[in-house]
Amino acid sequence: MYTILLVDDESTTIKLMRYMLENSRFPVLRIFEASDGKEALRMMHEYGADLVVTDISMPYMTGLELCRQLSREFRYTPAIIVSEHDKFEYVREALVCGVKDYLLKPLCKERFLSSVRRTLEELPETVHTIGETSDRWRGLADTWVEAVLQENRPVQEMTGRKWLASLQSAPPYLCLKWHSAFHRILLQSAAAKLEREVECSLHPYHGQTGAELTNWVIGDFKALQHAVKLAAYTDNQRMIYNAQKYIQQHYNKEITLEELASSVGYSAPYFSYLFKLKTGISYMAYRTQLRLKRAQELLLKSDKPMPQIASEVGYNDVTSLIRAFKKELGYTPSDYRKGGFV
Missing domain, CATH: 1.20.272 (Zinc Finger, Delta Prime; domain 3)
Known part of the structure; x- marks a missing residue:
């Protein structure tokens, strides 16, 4: 898709060129308009263009002056001149500036579109639209x-x-x-x-x-x-802190990865990657650590039965609590309560 800049102080000419381009089969993305060379240069700096079509006689900056400036600042952008003047010196100056074509007004639709098509097709392959x-x-x-x-x-x-x-x-x-x-x-x-x-x-x-x-x-x-x-680094540290705080508040619940990631504004895969990268463990392992730490406190400081402790720290049954203890700590909750592993 191409972007074309039309430059002319005559609005009728601008409208005519726009009409011909919009009703052609060219893959034109945008058409910008400028009424003089200075405005055209400003638009080139702001938006850029794949092709500039310009008149010669305009206030503030002529089309030839614009083409000279284009050849210095935007050497990849070709230009076509449309003019009422057929003087040799104008044509010669246009060629010196590297203008691709010099069309006389009133514009012939076939000649105009043919010139635009040929110029766009000649754009270097290394310079995309x-x-x-x-x-x-x-x-x-x-x-x-x-x-x-x-x-x-x-x-x-x-x-x-x-x-x-x-x-x-x-x-x-x-x-x-x-x-x-x-x-x-x-x-x-x-x-x-x-x-x-x-x-x-x-x-x-x-x-x-x-x-x-x-x-x-x-x-x-x-x-x-x-x-x-x-x-x-700053954002990630804040995210890790917020995620850990969220887990600490909900460690005894079944938190999904998607729910946890959403709480800190990240996608699930990216959050999982960052959490493990910054903490050294997965969010599941971090939650397990919190559960077991709380279970240890209850085992030592209360006489609550094992099923109640398992439920309070987030496990569905005693078997799951025992399995987590043995896997992570190497002993059972009962052994810990007896005081041999303080």
Whole structure:
């Protein structure tokens, strides 16, 4: 799916080009509009585009000036000029700027669509369309952040290499899109106290050239990785504390993994992985420890019968309590009550 930017100070021409594109069979995702070159540049920095179609005579910045700027800042984005002027010097200047085609007004539908189709088909294979690139990098971002959070270093390094390789060959405005996407993921994963610091870290790219932006984003990669790790550590520690507190309050009940994970806002598989990673035992083993500790207290400090103790600490019958004692402690509840294993 392609994104096309139409630039003309004549609204009728814009409407005509939009109509022809929307009624063609081109896989066009979005069509942006600008009334002059300055507005077009702003939109390129903000949204990017796979193709720019521009008039020449416009206020503030002409189409030729826009094309010169595009060739410097957005070298992967081709341009087509539509103009009322057939002067040789205009055509020559357009060719110098790398313009793909020069169409005269009034526009011929067949010629216009043919030019757009040919230009889009000639886009380098290494440069995906805006929508595809964003989706692909978003997938890489999700994989990378998950690997960082799970401390899966092989996947983390492999994904990082793929990401940096893409960055080094990508247009600068896509680097900006990448950083914005990563910023959102980072804030979702990071502790709230880091949000202001992350926001401040985004200011340096404003006003920079494309090359400077690319270098800055690549250089910032390791710093962001460190921030994610730090924030994840804080969030994970809080999650473990809350989970342990929940188990302590409900240890004598049958808590499912899904129920426990939901209580702390995590998916069941991810919670199970993190809990064991951070505590060294599974949540079931932690609950068993709490049950047996409470059972030991009741055995020594009360004369309650064994079935009642088993029920109070969460076991359905005495047999289950005895089995847990022997497996985890190596002796029976009766032996413990006799005082030989204090």
